[in-house]
Amino acid sequence: MDVDVFVAVHRHEWERLEQLTRRRRRLSGPEVDELVTLYRRTATHLSTIRSAAPDPVLVGRLSTLTARARSAVTAPRTPAWRDATLFLTVRFPVAVYRSRRWWGTTAVAFLVVASLIAAWVAHDPAVRDSVGAPDQIRELTRPGGDFETYYSSAPASSFAAQVATNNAWVTAGCLALGILLGLPVLFIVFSNAMNVGISAGLMADAGRLDVFFGLITPHGLLELTAVFIAAGVGLRLGWTVIDPGPRTRARAIAEEGRIALGMAVGLALVLVVSGIIEAFVTPSGLPTWGRITIGATAEAVFLAYVVILGRRAEFAGEQGDVASSDVADELPMIA
Template structure:
């Protein structure tokens, strides 16, 4: 059977099940209908057929997600977290692991360009002016001058304005993340560009400041919030690349349908990105520029990196075992 005929025949069943799952997920007090187990078994049968017949990955992926949602509701425990809590503890890290190919591609583009240009600028100092203007370089030097006493701030900013900076960091970082994500609509080229661009800019700053002797000031400032901020930019880029790939390789679906399916996961990814950026902004405003010893900041920063990586790699893995 052709995929188009298969979809036309069963699309209504899938939509009905999706609406029922929406109701069950919105409120844990909604009882399961008698038809729900049968509808769930039918979906599992459709999923097995789609996999066996080699239908498009987008269709199989959509049915898998619907089956996962159905499984969670069929065997749900009312003592388990739901809604936002479930998304944070289970849904988001699972989504990141599920989209590991796009996450890996974004890591290579962003962190690879960051590390590469950082090393080059450190070895060839004049190269920084190929990435940044002379005025920008001068401002960066001033902000991270160990003798200036205004760690991570411009000269005009006072420590009492941390709450203002918190709001600024939120708007600035979310703006960068959304730009990186939304530009994925340009067949992924926009997301790739902003991943490379941000990686080159941050790497050039890191390499230059380390080369001139301000590395201690810079690294002790960024290591804390960097765990959340750099991870968030990478994931925003991964979400954008997913949109672009849906347009490039829609399979047997139309580009509009493929984009709609990809957007569901990408938007969920961005919701998690925003959460990471809120945490990063808080740390950057209230901790990164505080008068704490560098050794303490490095220790806390290392623990935060370990926390973020452990969360994304391990959170949500034991739920099926418990069921």
């Protein structure tokens, strides 16, 4: 094979490929198609040169050119740190913000149910007797009893990990089981509301409701918010199975499922913060107002983060789903 003739015939294609590669961020649709075509041809030319006339200079030039063209054609993924930043500043907050009606309604229902149960337990001796023996209830509610010592029952670091892990399982359950029409989510939320209501009712009957709120509020605000969000998203996923809207059911479930999966990661981070507060702040020697202030500040910061960044991302058209490049291609459908 005459290398000079080969170069003379194909030089204009290589030069054009090099031009397109340099302008890859500003290419029109036809130019992108041309880039792909020239990349394939040049890769074939490189293979031919290597096998028939391995000229080192020409092989080096074409190898560099095909490598650059491959990078332009395959569009390498964004670095992981950029994906993490995008998730924390756009995808997670907008997913939480878009589901606010679901988890807001869940929060109201939870508080109503817990309050009714608390009032029932506090005013009905028969209900308290069904909860536990009088000695057990007295040990739970007395000063320095089980309710107070629970938060200092283990070293703070291990207690924080234990609490965060347990709560992560609760939120993950709400998110994952929503696919079952949301019914398991309702059970999980009701069980938690019942536990909170019973504890509040027993402490109220003992005249120590202030201690109850003083201990549960610092970490409970953020912790329960995470549970409410997970439950709301799980219920929305369950409703999507029933009514997918204008999307096909398979596509709607896939989109909402991906969003729920991302929410699990974001809420796990929220629960880590809540667990740290529960382990280090709740049992600390700070005055009650100081502990509650820390918990309320953490809650306010999180809600401001969701509203400010979430609203901005929603106005920009974000849905909280993964990038389109990470989603499997779909065949066009004829209506």
